[in-house]
Amino acid sequence: MSKDESPKNIIVGGKKADFTSILVHRLRNPLTETKWTLSALLSGDYGILNEEQEKSLKKCYGGNDIAISMVNDLLNLDRLKANNTEYNDSPVKIAGLVETIISGFSARAKHKNISLTFDRKTDTGETVYSNPEKIRAILENLLENAINYSLVGDPIEVGLVSSPQEVTVTVKDKGIGIPEAEQKNIFTEFYRATNAIRHERSGAGLGLYIVKKIAEGQGGKVWFESQEGKGTTFFFTIPTNKAVS
Ligand code: ADP
Numbered sequence: 001m002s003k004d005e006s007p008k009n010i011i012v013g014g015k016k017a018d019f020t021s022i023l024v025h026r027l028r029n030p031l032t033e034t035k036w037t038l039s040a041l042l043s044g045d046y047g048i049l050n051e052e053q054e055k056s057l058k059k060c061y062g063g064n065d066i067a068i069s070m071v072n073d074l075l076n077l078d079r080l081k082a083n084n085t086e087y088n089d090s091p092v093k094i095a096g097l098v099e100t101i102i103s104g105f106s107a108r109a110k111h112k113n114i115s116l117t118f119d120r121k122t123d124t125g126e127t128v129y130s131n132p133e134k135i136r137a138i139l140e141n142l143l144e145n146a147i148n149y150s151l152v153g154d155p156i157e158v159g160l161v162s163s164p165q166e167v168t169v170t171v172k173d174k175g176i177g178i179p180e181a182e183q184k185n186i187f188t189e190f191y192r193a194t195n196a197i198r199h200e201r202s203g204a205g206l207g208l209y210i211v212k213k214i215a216e217g218q219g220g221k222v223w224f225e226s227q228e229g230k231g232t233t234f235f236f237t238i239p240t241n242k243a244v245s
Contacts, residue, residue: 021078024074038060038061042054072137074206076214077206091128091129092129094128094167098158105143112153114153114154114155115155115156116155116157118159119157119159121161121162128238129240129241130238137210137214142171143158145207149232150173150175154173154231155173157170169236169237170234172232174231175231178195178226178228187208189206191205192205218238221236222236222237
């Protein structure tokens with residue numbers, strides 16, 4: 001059997017796609033629908049809930065969010081491997097994009113009583129040479145982690161600093177931190193630190209691996225500073241000009 005006839009490859013919209021990635025893609029819709037239904041139930045749209053019902057639904061909501069995040073990780077990984085042309089770079093206005101991405105997390109932060117603020121030290125016209133989907137994939141992963149690995153009420157601050165060569169985005173939390181001995185492994189595919197597993201049992205350990213690939217793929221860097229029990233700050237840079245190759 002030739003490679004094209006393999007049952008693992010099917011044709012979608014004229015393009016060959018891997019069967020697994022199509023299934024993963026299809027999983028996103030029902031998961032998102034479940035999210036909105038649970039959210040409506042939790043906000044009392046179908047009647048007032050008793051304490052026990054609310055507690056169980058909140059658990060479902062959290063579990064569903066984790067499943068959505070894993071699906072997103074797999075989709076991002078897939079896009080990276082496919083070297084998708086949707087990912088072509090061009091000048092992007094960074095401050096407005098960061099603000100929009102952060103606003104998508106306000107409900108989740110509120111759910112955990114977390115104040116999520118944006119400290120921008122750049123004018124609104126500042127541009128980077130990238131792609132909004134790449135920046136979204138990086139920042140969403142870092143924000144998801146910051147919320148997941150924070151305790152109820154811990155604040156999270158996003159910052160933006162620019163220089164002529166690059167813009168640096170920071171995500172600072174006061175959560176569980178990363179044990180020093182494990183910090184060297186944190187960008188490795190499927191690695192999860194011991195304290196993270198204790199704190200949040202689910203997680204694929206794929207997010208930061210993807211973040212690093214995307215950031216470095218566009219000529220940027222990603223790193224962090226962390227102290228166990230005190231918190232973590234992630235930094236990533238995006239060049240302001242097209243990388244000269
Ligand atoms: P996941 O969150 O699914 O486990 P990631 O690749 O996003 O996978 O992160 C890898 C590991 O890095 C996490 O399991 C956790 O140990 C650690 N980590 C990432 N972000 C944070 C953070 N903000 N605070 C504490 N630990 C973190």
